[in-house]
Amino acid sequence: MTSARMNTPVRASELEGRAWLNTGGERLDLQALRGKIVILDFWSFCCINCLHVLDELRPLEEKYADVLVTVGVHSPKFEHEADPDALAAAVDRYEITHPVLDDPRLSTWDAYTARAWPTLVVVDPEGYIVAHLSGEGHVQGLESLVSELVAEHDAKGTLHRGDGPYVPRPQPEGDLRFPGKVVALPDGSFMVSDTGHHRLVHLEEDLTTVRRAIGSGTKGWADGPRDAARFNEPQGIAVLPERVRADVGYDLVVADTVNHRLRGVELGTGAVRTLAGNGVQRLLDDARARGVDPNEIPQDASATSVALSSPWDVTWSDAADTLVVAMAGTHQLFSFDPRTGALAVLAGTGDEGLRDGSAPESWFAQPSGLAQDAHGAVWVADSESSALRRVRFGEDGSTSVESAVGLGLFDFGFRDGPADQARFQHCLGVCVLPDGSVAVADTYNGAVRRFDPATGEVSTLTRGLAEPSDVLLDTSHDEPVLVVVETNAHRLVRVAVPKQAQTVDEGAASMQRKRTPVAPGELELTVRFSAPTGQKLDTRWGDPTQLKVSSSPEDALVQGDGTAQGLTRSLRIADGVTEGVLHITARAAACDGSPDGEIPEHAACHLYQQDWGIPFTVDPQAPAGLALDLRGTD
Structure with missing residues (x-):
């Protein structure tokens, strides 16, 4: 467990997609990148973990600018993310300074067997895959690996120094x-x-x-x-x-x-x-590496x-x-x-998903917009689950969470009507209207929608906006008017609230990814983790690894769901289930120190975590095992 490097490198697959950004119009392939160390960053611009990785990689890219090329492989989750103009705007918005491959059909995603956002794959200067990592927090291990590869390929004469293929895009001007x-x-x-x-x-x-x-x-x-x-x-x-x-x-x-x-x-x-x-x-x-519940913040801190x-x-x-x-x-x-x-x-527990109930047991998915109503409840635009949630504060001091609209991480769309059938697509903003209904900035649908708690109905107030990210009630007018932040148009606009809202039904959708075949019945789940160079698993308080497993539908698993220590689990698919989604969260805590030595008393410790949503289909010919890489060792 001394490196993120795979024991048996394999030849990297070609990079296939619709178009390239940040290359000045040039199409790249692996041959054009030969001689460079390449990090393939599989990301989607909706994903907060992917945005974290963009920032984690910036110092590494700067330090090794003459030998390292990051290629962002954009692999969309939502329909809107497959829009090339929306992707170009996201590249500008997040100030991405490396080439980006637009992969709307997930061709390169499938070729590299990516299963989670973000996934990082390291390709050496000779075109071989040497590491496959999921999640965030890997930059220390990546720096050690890049340093190893520089020394190795410098000595072999296979490392080419010099500028990479990045070409800046022209930037818009305005206030x-x-x-x-x-x-x-x-x-x-x-x-x-x-x-x-x-x-x-x-x-x-x-x-x-x-x-x-x-x-x-x-x-x-x-x-x-x-x-x-x-x-x-x-x-x-x-x-x-x-x-x-x-x-x-x-x-x-x-x-x-x-x-x-x-x-x-x-x-x-x-x-x-x-x-x-x-x-x-x-x-x-x-905190978790020190045996402390990370959700407990000391009162004296x-x-x-x-x-x-x-x-x-x-x-x-x-x-x-x-x-x-x-x-x-x-x-x-x-x-x-x-x-x-x-x-x-x-x-919220910190687990990503949609689960209602008492506040300490609830799950959210990238909450991004908040507004208080006249009754004291707080409405939440829960973006990754495309959901509208409500937090209630009881007179007895209790706090509870309930979902008004939305089903979960992989269900979205543009559909008005009864709340249990209505769909949003990555909503980011919310405000409360004078009649008690709730306006929602339905960002990826380019619309402002309305949910009426009195009737349980969803309708559309306006559409045709460029990624509205917030909505605010403007009380300076006699009639209700909304101020909308139209992010991708770089402006704020006023929108009158119509007396008669529209009813739109463009359908419901689910994330379209290749389903993983699994055998019926018993399924052995293994998450592979290798502590990076200079770190070791922290066993001072017992097993520092953990798996949390659930499924959609909830009854798809009859064995193996729940939370327990360890990175292996025996699951059982329920009889009669033909397909579903496995929700898996893996965690591992490692601290600075040599693999064979003691961890110093004040060593820095690190928590590695990844959430997977694995769409599966049951196939009697499929293997009875599922292996995922938190840090791949082959």
């Missing part, structure tokens, strides 16, 4: 670049997160005139005056209640997404301060010492008397009290 979220300010103006410019922009009531910017516009993290502060892809903004603003000395709380922090902004001066988060992505938190993960939206809850944070990166909701600095997990 806003991929805006994310918007809030109304007390004086009738608006504050928008100018995500692509890494700043906030204060707009006049006309939604176009810029009053001022907050933040230098340079990506990074810095507190201070408004023209010197730095953000990194900020998203949600919340205006604190007046009574709270008076206590804490600032007015706004900003979800500084890629900095993994919450920031405070004083409206008068524009000064910015850090409120919570230490800048370390929570997935890499070493300072908010700026706690790791967060891609906070995407924030809203004040009167019922809970605290700020609610959509922690997209860990599929949870957090609470943050600005008056005390107290942070806590409000809802």
Whole structure:
């Protein structure tokens, strides 16, 4: 377990897809990349874990710029992601500086047997696969492997140094670049997160005139005056209640997404301060490796010492008397009290999926939009499950989660009607209308939809928008008007709420991926993990590995579901089941230290995790085993 390197390298498959981006119009193949170390990054632009990996890889790409080429293989989950214009916008939005292969039919995905987003495959300068990794958090092992390959192929004369094939795309100009979220300010103006410019922009009531910017516009993290502060892809903004603003000395709380922090902004001066988060992505938190429940945040911990993960939206809850944070990166909701600095997990186990019930037992899937209603409930746009969820706060102090619209990770579409039949597609924003109904920024459908809790019906308010990511009720008009953040059009627009909404039915859909054949009855599940060079499994508190298994439909498994230690599990497919989806989460904790030695007392520890959704079909001729790679060793 000393390397991520495969014991038996195999020849890499050719790169096939519809088109290439970031190459100046040139089509690449493996022969054109011969002599370079290649990392194939299988990603989709909806996936928060994939966005994390983009940022993890940036320092590695910079350090080895003359010998390493990353190729992003875009493998869409949602229908909208197969739109070439949407993919080009995502490449620009996330400032991707390596070639990207558009693979809408999943041809290259299938050729490399990818089963999860993200998957990383390393190809050596002679065209052989030397590593196959799933999930995030692998950059330390990748750096060791790249260093090994550089030395080896330098000595063999098979390493070619020099510039890679990346060619920058022309960038649009304007006051806003991929805006994310918007809030109304007390004086009738608006504050928008100018995500692509890494700043906030204060707009006049006309939604176009810029009053001022907050933040230098340079990506990074810095507190201070408004023209010197730095953000990194900020998203949600919340205006604190007046009574709270008076206590804490600032007015706004900003979800500084890629900095993994919450920031405070004083409206008068524009000064910015850090409120919570230490800048370390929570997935890499070493709590579990130290035998601590990662969902338990010590009460005496300072908010700026706690790791967060891609906070995407924030809203004040009167019922809970605290700020609610959509922690997209860990599929949870957090609470943050600005008056005390107290942070806590409000809802969600951290498992990705759609499960209702009590808050500590619920599952979310990349929650990305929040809004409070008149009854104190908080509505959640749960993007990866294309669902609208509701969080209720009981008088007895209990908190519960229920789904209004949505079925799970792999079901989406554009369909109005009864809530149990209606479908969204990767919704990111939500707001409550005067009549108590809920407007939803149905992002990948390019629409604003409405859910009426009184009737249980979903309808369409407007469509034809360019990835609307947020929606806000504008109370300055006699009739209800919405302010919509039209992200891919780089603007905010007003949309009147029609007295008669549309009814649209373009059908329901499920993610289309090749199904894995499995034998009926017994199925042996194995997740392979190899600690990277310089680390070893941390066995100080017992087995540091864990599997969580469930299925869709729920009764597809009659044995082997649930959570237990270890990376192997005996499953049994129920009689009569012909197809379904296995939901598998694997975790492993490793700490710095030699494989044959003790782990130093204060060693850094790392949590490796991956969620898989494996569509399967039952075939009597199929093998009775399923092997997945968390860190592949062949």
